[in-house]
Amino acid sequence: MAYSVGILGCGVMGQSFLSAVQKCRVLGTAEEKQKLPTKFYTTNHNEESARNVKCVLQENIKKISKEEQLLNSLGFDEYECYTGKDNLKLIEKSDVVLFSIKPYQMEEVFNQIKQANISLDDKVFISLVAGWTIDSMRELLNNKKMVITRLMTNTPAKFGEGAVVVSHTGDEELLSKWKGRLNFMIEQLGIMVELPESKMDAATALVGSGPAFVLNFLEAMVDAGLKMGIPYKESYMLALKTVEGTAKMGQLTNYTHPSVLKHQVCTPGGTTIAGLVEMDNRGVKAGVINGITEAARVASELGKKK
Ligand SMILES: NC(=O)C1=CN([C@@H]2O[C@H](COP(=O)(O)OP(=O)(O)OC[C@H]3O[C@@H](n4cnc5c(N)ncnc54)[C@H](OP(=O)(O)O)[C@@H]3O)[C@@H](O)[C@H]2O)C=CC1
Numbered sequence: 352m353a354y355s356v357g358i359l360g361c362g363v364m365g366q367s368f369l370s371a372v373q374k375c376r377v378l379g380t381a382e383e384k385q386k387l388p389t390k391f392y393t394t395n396h397n398e399e400s401a402r403n404v405k406c407v408l409q410e411n412i413k414k415i416s417k418e419e420q421l422l423n424s425l426g427f428d429e430y431e432c433y434t435g436k437d438n439l440k441l442i443e444k445s446d447v448v449l450f451s452i453k454p455y456q457m458e459e460v461f462n463q464i465k466q467a468n469i470s471l472d473d474k475v476f477i478s479l480v481a482g483w484t485i486d487s488m489r490e491l492l493n494n495k496k497m498v499i500t501r502l503m504t505n506t507p508a509k510f511g512e513g514a515v516v517v518s519h520t521g522d523e524e525l526l527s528k529w530k531g532r533l534n535f536m537i538e539q540l541g542i543m544v545e546l547p548e549s550k551m552d553a554a555t556a557l558v559g560s561g562p563a564f565v566l567n568f569l570e571a572m573v574d575a576g577l578k579m580g581i582p583y584k585e586s587y588m589l590a591l592k593t594v595e596g597t598a599k600m601g602q603l604t605n606y607t608h609p610s611v612l613k614h615q616v617c618t619p620g621g622t623t624i625a626g627l628v629e630m631d632n633r634g635v636k637a638g639v640i641n642g643i644t645e646a647a648r649v650a651s652e653l654g655k656k657k
């Protein structure tokens with residue numbers, strides 16, 4: 352069944368979502384493409400950003416296909432970019448609506464939707480918005496039946512390299528109709544796990560904010576290389592490959608506990624244990640744990656600030 356997707360708030364994350372889905376639309380098999388939307392609508396706050404979304408996506412396609420193809424030659428039946436004033440038009444035209452506006456913009460937009468009296472039972476709402484619970488969305492919409500999915504991912508999702516946490520809710524019959532297609536579309540963002548919605552604030556901290564934490568560590572590694580006289584580019588390349596290689600090693604050893612892999616690097620009386628002890632003295636590990644749990648605490652507060 353052909354279906355349409357509207358991205359309400361097509362900024363950093365909305366564009367990441369579109370880029371990942373678009374990549375499969377361009378490169379996927381015929382069977383895969385059948386599970387993806389054929390029509391896309393997007394809204395942005397202002398006219399210039401709305402126009403820019405189309406340019407960004409056209410550029411993406413050129414990069415993926417390495418050919419001068421046009422959006423409409425790639426199996427997109429329809430593609431339109433609106434401004435925030437047309438959010439209701441986007442919702443009316445879309446079977447699935449992805450909300451990727453900021454948390455403080457949600458209440459106004461949801462009130463607009465409620466006042467417009469659009470029939471919602473056959474629509475699917477997906478929210479990427481940190482802190483907003485499914486219950487709070489259902490309450491504002493006064494709808495108990497429709498499928499509402501919460502999604503948390505991160506900026507690497509743009510390249511299909513995201514970590515994704517998803518929770519689906521809604522009427523059982525509607526869910527069974529949609530779940531397969533929604534999961535296939537969402538899997539284009541990266542590795543996906545389904546968890547209860549109660550874990551979404553934790554996911555927001557670990558996954559959503561995660562790239563910034565990893566980049567903070569990476570920046571420190573690059574700076575350390577520079578301090579020891581390694582030129583910037585070489586320092587960045589080496590630090591990046593060390594992070595990437597270590598991440599892959601975790602996967603390739605079937606998720607062997609990090610402490611076991613860490614032990615393999617430590618020569619008695621050697622460099623690594625000296626470095627680790629110094630980092631422990633400076634509270635690096637406790638700082639990371641406290642930083643991530645503090646991010647989760649803030650996530651739990653975001654939906655309450657109305
Ligand atoms: N950034 C991240 O790493 C992650 C963010 N999130 C969540 O994703 C959501 C979006 O974040 P992010 O993409 O970073 O934010 P951005 O500011 O990049 O995107 C928000 C978009 O919403 C548009 N917008 C604003 N008001 C309206 C309106 N009334 N109607 C329609 N569109 C509107 C803006 O338009 P314009 O371009 O014209 O300003 C903008 O493009 C947030 O809720 C955040 O919690 C989740 C995971 C990771």
Ligand SMILES: O=C(O)[C@@H]1CCC=N1
Pocket residue numbers: 481555559560
């Ligand atoms: O910083 C934030 O609030 C958002 C949510 C996760 C990543 N960015």
